[in-house]
Amino acid sequence: MNLVQTAIDAINLGAIYALAALGVGLIFSVMNLINFAHGELITAAAFTVYALDGQPVGIRLGAAVVAAVCLALVMERVAFRPLRKANPATLLVTSFAVSYLVQHLVVLIFGARPIGVSLLPELSESAALGELRLPLLEIATIAVTLALLAAMTFFFRRRPLGIQMRAAAEDFTMARLVGIKANRVIAAAFAMSGILAAVLAFYQVAQSGTISYRMGVDLVLVAFVSAVVGGMGSLTGAALGGMLVGMTSVALQTFLPPTWRPYRDAFLFGLFIAFLIGRPQGLVFRKAHRVRI
Amino acid sequence: MRGLKGDFATPAILAMVLGVAALAASFAAPAMQRVVTEALIYVVIVVGLYSFSGNSGVMSFGHVSFMMVAAYISALLTMPPLKKHALLALPLALERFHLPTVPAGLIASAAAALIALVIGWPVMRLRGVVPSMATFALLIITHVVAQNWKGVTGGRQALVGLPLDTTIWTALICALAAVGIAAWYQQTRRGALLRCTREDEVAAESIGIHIARERMVALAISAFISGMGGVLFAHFLGTLNPNTFYLDTTFLTLAMLVVGGARSLSGAVLGVLIIQAISETFRSLEDGVTVWGIDFTARAGMQEVALALIMLIILVFRPDGLFGGSEIGTVLGNFLRRRSPRPKSTPSS
Numbered sequence: 001m002n003l004v005q006t007a008i009d010a011i012n013l014g015a016i017y018a019l020a021a022l023g024v025g026l027i028f029s030v031m032n033l034i035n036f037a038h039g040e041l042i043t044a045a046a047f048t049v050y051a052l053d054g055q056p057v058g059i060r061l062g063a064a065v066v067a068a069v070c071l072a073l074v075m076e077r078v079a080f081r082p083l084r085k086a087n088p089a090t091l092l093v094t095s096f097a098v099s100y101l102v103q104h105l106v107v108l109i110f111g112a113r114p115i116g117v118s119l120l121p122e123l124s125e126s127a128a129l130g131e132l133r134l135p136l137l138e139i140a141t142i143a144v145t146l147a148l149l150a151a152m153t154f155f156f157r158r159r160p161l162g163i164q165m166r167a168a169a170e171d172f173t174m175a176r177l178v179g180i181k182a183n184r185v186i187a188a189a190f191a192m193s194g195i196l197a198a199v200l201a202f203y204q205v206a207q208s209g210t211i212s213y214r215m216g217v218d219l220v221l222v223a224f225v226s227a228v229v230g231g232m233g234s235l236t237g238a239a240l241g242g243m244l245v246g247m248t249s250v251a252l253q254t255f256l257p258p259t260w261r262p263y264r265d266a267f268l269f270g271l272f273i274a275f276l277i278g279r280p281q282g283l284v285f286r287k288a289h290r291v292r293i
Numbered sequence: 294m295r296g297l298k299g300d301f302a303t304p305a306i307l308a309m310v311l312g313v314a315a316l317a318a319s320f321a322a323p324a325m326q327r328v329v330t331e332a333l334i335y336v337v338i339v340v341g342l343y344s345f346s347g348n349s350g351v352m353s354f355g356h357v358s359f360m361m362v363a364a365y366i367s368a369l370l371t372m373p374p375l376k377k378h379a380l381l382a383l384p385l386a387l388e389r390f391h392l393p394t395v396p397a398g399l400i401a402s403a404a405a406a407l408i409a410l411v412i413g414w415p416v417m418r419l420r421g422v423v424p425s426m427a428t429f430a431l432l433i434i435t436h437v438v439a440q441n442w443k444g445v446t447g448g449r450q451a452l453v454g455l456p457l458d459t460t461i462w463t464a465l466i467c468a469l470a471a472v473g474i475a476a477w478y479q480q481t482r483r484g485a486l487l488r489c490t491r492e493d494e495v496a497a498e499s500i501g502i503h504i505a506r507e508r509m510v511a512l513a514i515s516a517f518i519s520g521m522g523g524v525l526f527a528h529f530l531g532t533l534n535p536n537t538f539y540l541d542t543t544f545l546t547l548a549m550l551v552v553g554g555a556r557s558l559s560g561a562v563l564g565v566l567i568i569q570a571i572s573e574t575f576r577s578l579e580d581g582v583t584v585w586g587i588d589f590t591a592r593a594g595m596q597e598v599a600l601a602l603i604m605l606i607i608l609v610f611r612p613d614g615l616f617g618g619s620e621i622g623t624v625l626g627n628f629l630r631r632r633s634p635r636p637k638s639t640p641s642s
Contacts, residue, residue, distance in 0.1 A: 034422060034425075034426075078609075079605055079608075079609065082609045083608065083609060083612060086612045087350070088421070088422045089346075089350060089351070089352040089422070089425065090551075090608065090612050092352055092422065092425060093352060093547055093551050093608065094605065094608045094609075096544060096547065097544075097548070097601050097604045097605050097608065098601075098605065100544050100597065100600075100601045101598060101601035101602060101605065103597075104594040104597035104598045104601065105594070105598055107593055107594035107597070108593075108594040108595065108598060111593070112593060112594070217540065221429065221433060224426055224429070225426070225430070228423065228426050232422075262437075262440075262441040263437060263438065263441055264437075265433060265434075265437045266433070266434045266437040266438050269430040269431075269433045269434045269437075270430075270434055272427075272430050273415070273416065273427050273430050273431070276416070276419060276423055276426070276427055277415040277416070277418075277419070280419050280420070280423050
């Protein structure tokens with residue numbers, strides 16, 4: 001029954017990466033910014049959960065969401081809004097600087113050592129289903145992610161703000177010409193990326209039990225890869241890309257010979273470069289994003 | 294790009310600045326000498342990064358990989374065979390093989406350039422921000438490999454016992470060479486073609502510029518220079534571990550490039566000097582200054598926070614860096630022309 005276990009692991013990791021990729025892809029679609037600092041939203045939410053240790057779970061989770069959303073909005077207002085017209089390379093470096101700043105603010109406040117946190121320890125048990133042992137936490141992760149994806153789909157298809165955001169992702173200038181407010185759409189995108197980051201932080205804290213100021217970096221790197229694989233600017237693509245990258249990662253972990261296993265990430269990123277060369281536009285390619293001459 | 298062709302003033306002025314700094318430091322205390330030596334090494338690294346990113350407009354997060362590869366190769370070639378035997382599991386021929394530092398460093402830098410060509414061949418034909426992402430992937434791949442390839446890199450443990458051959462003078466010579474190569478390259482026809490692609494990829498391609506080829510040439514040159522920086526660093530520290538060359542170094546070198554201005558050589562060089570001066574100020578503050586009851590000694594991370602803030606402020610208010618893309622030679626030339634009563638014979642526009 002190892003294969004079923006592996007499949008659950010793969011879907012679990014895929015779900016996590018899909019959320020990370022969505023957070024990055026959302027920002028990219030409205031302002032062409034590859035937000036390196038998305039990882040620090042995750043870190044901020046995780047440290048909020050830690051700082052409120054002892055409070056009821058609901059308050060800890062709620063405060064973490066609020067913290068991540070606020071940080072996202074502050075980043076947007078202070079660092080990215082003045083640079084909205086700058087080229088993507090400058091924006092990328094700016095987000096790198098924001099990320100570095102937040103990381104070391106965390107070091108200043110909480111120190112550089114990893115800290116152990118317990119969140120919902122009752123989820124770390126497994127449910128037995130016949131011979132199968134189902135880790136509750138992974139099942140919960142998958143369920144929450146699916147619910148979140150459904151909610152996002154509803155938002156983007158039915159709510160006015162969601163439709164405006166999709167229009168802005170399609171063609172930002174045109175959207176503004178028909179009266180969509182740029183600041184509102186972009187702020188909404190950052191707020192949503194904050195919520196996604198907070199949920200990711202819950203997964204991370206619950207599954208690994210440790211937090212550190214660097215915890216967001218690894219996730220955000222994979223999120224970039226996933227978003228690029230999915231096709232920058234497409235949200236469906238980002239989710240698909242995350243799934244694909246997560247499953248590939250678990251597959252490599254399972255099927256690589258043991259001596260090569262430590263090099264898993266090297267293989268993963270190597271495959272990414274190979275993918276870029278074969279299909280630089282990503283899985284889901286939108287005609288609107290083609291460079292026009 | 295007016296004034297760049299035949300702009301000998303810029304490299305000359307930059308060389309003079311670096312030379313004076315090194316000379317002044319050579320009379321100072323050993324601690325100060327180390328600071329200036331480190332700055333000169335960063336000049337090599339950042340000028341390397343500039344040769345590619347500055348001229349092509351493609352931000353690279355992977356140059357630290359080139360540094361790392363060159364540093365490890367140079368370490369393997371120069372470490373005493375007995376040390377290698379104790380720390381690593383190398384093939385016997387490589388274990389016995391030993392070179393003086395200068396040829397080893399040159400071989401190592403050339404190897405970095407070779408790797409740049411191999412990686413660049415597929416990656417440099419990609420457009421937009423995608424090649425930047427690919428350089429990021431390269432950084433992670435080299436880091437993972439260095440961490441796990443115990444027989445050759447020592448894995449997570451540090452390699453020790455590298456000959457400490459980086460003095461202030463060797464660093465100065467390399468920095469001057471780096472500035473010279475970068476100044477020469479950006480004045481060649483190929484350098485100008487690459488800057489065309491930076492301004493507009495589509496327009497450049499439409500007049501027949503082979504974007505991938507020009508970028509690859511620059512990448513190889515810049516990987517060689519950055520590799521040289523990595524070698525200098527390795528023989529400056531005397532030890533190497535995979536974390537020496539990872540995200541922190543990437544951030545620091547990018548900050549140096551962007552603060553001065555990624556679009557000019559002067560910006561790259563002076564950015565290094567400015568950031569190094571700021572870092573050093575904060576490092577000396579760690580000796581225990583107490584302001585408003587906050588003890589600076591106890592606070593790790595202060596220096597990094599300050600660096601990031603300065604970088605952000607400059608990015609927000611001067612996205613093109615302090616130099617805004619002009620070269621010091623051009624700026625000074627214009628200034629002198631305006632002051633002097635007799636206009637020079639060279640046309641000024």
